Each structure stands twice: as C-alpha cells, then as structure tokens.
Amino acid sequence: MKMNDDRNWLLAKANEEDNCIFSVGGLAYRSAAEADANQGEIPEAARRVAFARLVELSRRKQRLTVEQLAEKADVDVSQLIEIEEGESVSPEPRTVYKLAQVLNFPQDRMMVMSGLARTRDRHLTEATVRFAARSEPVSILSPEEEEALQEYVKVLVESAIGG
Amino acid sequence: MKRIPTSLVLKATNEPVAASLVEGVTGEMLEQAELAWAALRIEGAKRLQAAGREAPQHWRWDWRRKSAKINFMAYRCFGIECADEMQGLMLVNLTNYVSRMDGQRGKPLVYVDYIETAPWNVKDLMPEPPRYGGVGVRLIEAAIRCSVDEGFGGRLGLHALPQAESFYEKTCEMTRGEIDRQYENLFWFELTTANAKKFLGDKP
Numbered sequence: 394m395k396m397n398d399d400r401n402w403l404l405a406k407a408n409e410e411d412n413c414i415f416s417v418g419g420l421a422y423r424s425a426a427e428a429d430a431n432q433g434e435i436p437e438a439a440r441r442v443a444f445a446r447l448v449e450l451s452r453r454k455q456r457l458t459v460e461q462l463a464e465k466a467d468v469d470v471s472q473l474i475e476i477e478e479g480e481s482v483s484p485e486p487r488t489v490y491k492l493a494q495v496l497n498f499p500q501d502r503m504m505v506m507s508g509l510a511r512t513r514d515r516h517l518t519e520a521t522v523r524f525a526a527r528s529e530p531v532s533i534l535s536p537e538e539e540e541a542l543q544e545y546v547k548v549l550v551e552s553a554i555g556g
Numbered sequence: 557m558k559r560i561p562t563s564l565v566l567k568a569t570n571e572p573v574a575a576s577l578v579e580g581v582t583g584e585m586l587e588q589a590e591l592a593w594a595a596l597r598i599e600g601a602k603r604l605q606a607a608g609r610e611a612p613q614h615w616r617w618d619w620r621r622k623s624a625k626i627n628f629m630a631y632r633c634f635g636i637e638c639a640d641e642m643q644g645l646m647l648v649n650l651t652n653y654v655s656r657m658d659g660q661r662g663k664p665l666v667y668v669d670y671i672e673t674a675p676w677n678v679k680d681l682m683p684e685p686p687r688y689g690g691v692g693v694r695l696i697e698a699a700i701r702c703s704v705d706e707g708f709g710g711r712l713g714l715h716a717l718p719q720a721e722s723f724y725e726k727t728c729e730m731t732r733g734e735i736d737r738q739y740e741n742l743f744w745f746e747l748t749t750a751n752a753k754k755f756l757g758d759k760p
Contacts, residue, residue: 394698394702394705395560396563396577396694397697397757399757399759400572403563403572403693404572407690408689409726409727410693410727415692436590436594438590439590439591439594442591522594525595
C-alpha cells in the first residue's frame with residue numbers, strides 16, 4: 394500500500410476535515426446495549442494496569458521484596474509476580490483477600506481492582522483510569538532499582554555467554 | 557504488523573509532518589492507545605459538559621470489543637502514528653458486507669466498523685488547540701487502498717453517526733443510502749469506485 398504523498402492534496406483534504414467529527418456507528422451501536430449495561434465500570438486495560446501498580450507501589454512503600462510480600466501474605470510468589478506484571482486476568486480470591494490484609498486496603502475495593510467484583514462507582518472508575526494513565530514508569534530508577542537491573546542484566550549476559 | 561510512510565498536518569504550522577500508517581495494529585498497541593486516550597476523554601467530556609455542550613457520540617464504544625475483533629481474520633486494524641503516539645485508529649471488516657447501491661449492488665466492499673482520533677486532535681476538547689489534522693482523511697485513504705488491494709475497487713460502506721454525516725457526504729463524497737433499522741436507525745453511506753478514485757487523487 395502506498396499513500397498519497399502530494400502535499401497539496403493532504404492540505405486540501407485536511408482543511409475540509411477540519412472541525413469534523415468522523416465517527417462511524419457499526420461498532421458503536423451494536424455494543425450500545427452492552428455499553429449501557431457496563432456504564433460506570435472500570436475499563437479492563439486501566440483496571441489491570443492500576444491493580445498491578447497499586448500492589449507494586451504499596452509493596453515498595455512497605456520496603457518488601459516480592460518474595461517477602463508473598464511470604465507475609467502467604468500467597469504464591471508466581472501469582473504475585475503475574476499480578477504486578479499486569480498479566481493476571483483473574484487472580485484467586487484468596488490471594489486478593491490476603492494481599493488486601495497485608496497492604497491495608499479495603500477488601501471489597503481490592504476485589505473490584507482485581508477484576509473479581511464489579512462497581513459502578515464513577516469516582517473510583519475515573520480515579521482508576523487516571524492512576525493507570527499515570528502509571529507508565531517514566532521516573533529515573535532509584536539506586537536500588539539500578540543495582541537490581543544491573544545484576545539481572547549481568548546474569549542474563551553471563552548465562553547467554555555460558556550457553 | 558507493517559508501518560507505511562505517510563504524513564499528517566501539524567496544526568501549529570499547517571505543514572505536513574512525517575507519520576506512519578500502521579497496518580495490523582496489535583492488541584498491545586490498542587491497549588496503550590486506550591490508556592493514553594481514556595483519561596483525556598473523561599477530562600474532555602467534563603469540560604464540554606461544563607460548557608453545556610454535547611460530547612462526541614463515539615465515546616460509548618466499548619474498547620474490549622475492538623480488542624476482541626482484531627483477532628478475527630475478517631477484520632484489519634489500522635493506526636496512524638506520529639511523534640511516537642497513536643493519533644487515530646480504524647477497524648475494517650473485509651468479508652461480511654456488500655454494496656447496497658444501484659449500479660454496484662451485491663459487490664463486495666470494505667466496511668468501516670470503527671474510527672477514532674486521539675482526543676488531543678479534537679477541537680475544543682482539550683484546553684490546547686488540536687495537534688494534528690488529516691487523521692480521518694488518512695484513515696479513509698487507507699480503507700480505500702485496502703479495498704483496492706482486496707479487489708473491491710475502492711468501494712467502502714459504513715454507518716455514520718449523525719455528527720459525522722457531513723464528513724462522509726462532503727469530504728469523502730459518499731452516497732447516503734437508506735436508514736438502517738438494524739443499526740439504530742443510522743444512515744448507510746457508501747463510496748462508489750468512481751468517487752474512491754477521485755478521493756485518492758492518484759496521479760496517472
């Protein structure tokens with residue numbers, strides 16, 4: 394596929410498009426009933442990112458490693474890693490319950506954040522979306538993070554060289 | 557996934573800037589775009605509401621449905637990237653729709669199922685002026701070229717939301733069909749082969 398590279402064509406068309414809304418309706422209306430039913434719910438992508446960051450940042454705030462938190466909460470370490478990576482689609486209710494206890498969060502809110510329960514609390518939904526949108530790690534690594542990263546990269550490189 | 561060189565209009569200078577048409581947008585890219593756009597949509601909607609104005613109608617879309625559809629062979633998902641950010645997204649269906657217009661009735665076409673531009677390109681939505689222009693034009697161009705590549709002669713079909721009818725009628729020169737009772741009484745719009753060629757403006 395080759396796109397039109399004529400400058401004047403683009404400028405003229407873009408000028409016509411200016412201030413126009415160009416949404417189409419096929420998808421919008423087939424899902425309208427479902428969207429109404431889901432109105433106020435947390436979008437899945439935002440929920441998963443927000444839940445992962447919430448657990449990770451809360452753990453770090455308590456100065457715990459993943460292993461230490463897993464031990465303290467008596468949960469499976471691999472499941473905790475999946476949660477912090479945002480890969481856990483449906484964590485076990487017991488895991489969420491135990492994490493809520495250790496991290497001092499209301500259990501019902503944690504159930505919502507983990508995707509095990511639903512909410513139509515618009516305030517929570519909006520806050521979750523904002524938190525998820527701000528959760529992309531952009532800050533400079535702390536010395537500890539830098540050290541951990543270097544150690545891990547070293548092992549990766551060494552294991553690759555060692556075959 | 558493939559990136560094809562193209563351009564958009566940088567509104568600040570009204571000059572073209574390099575962009576990429578992404579063919580075969582992945583689920584991860586869709587998710588990233590949704591995350592970047594969702595919070596701004598909420599802020600924008602509040603701003604419009606405070607000003608007593610209506611929010612764009614496409615905001616009721618359920619992104620999970622888009623995400624599910626990109627895994628089906630019948631669908632192809634396109635995006636426009638510029639300055640390392642997704643500026644617009646489009647989902648088209650290549651198999652389930654045919655022409656409803658006299659002269660090309662029954663012939664296959666590309667059905668535009670979903671189009672959206674990034675919130676920062678929508679006028680009055682953000683406190684700042686829109687960043688890029690021509691996002692809709694480029695996505696429709698991609699849909700037409702996709703239709704040509706598939707052997708559909710550039711034919712397109714779609715159900716325009718009421719706010720978008722003038723774009724498809726005037727800018728794209730699509731023909732307005734009948735109200736579709738199957739689609740919440742939205743009008744069917746269709747692009748003929750002749751008008752597809754006219755839109756593309758390719759030099760011989």
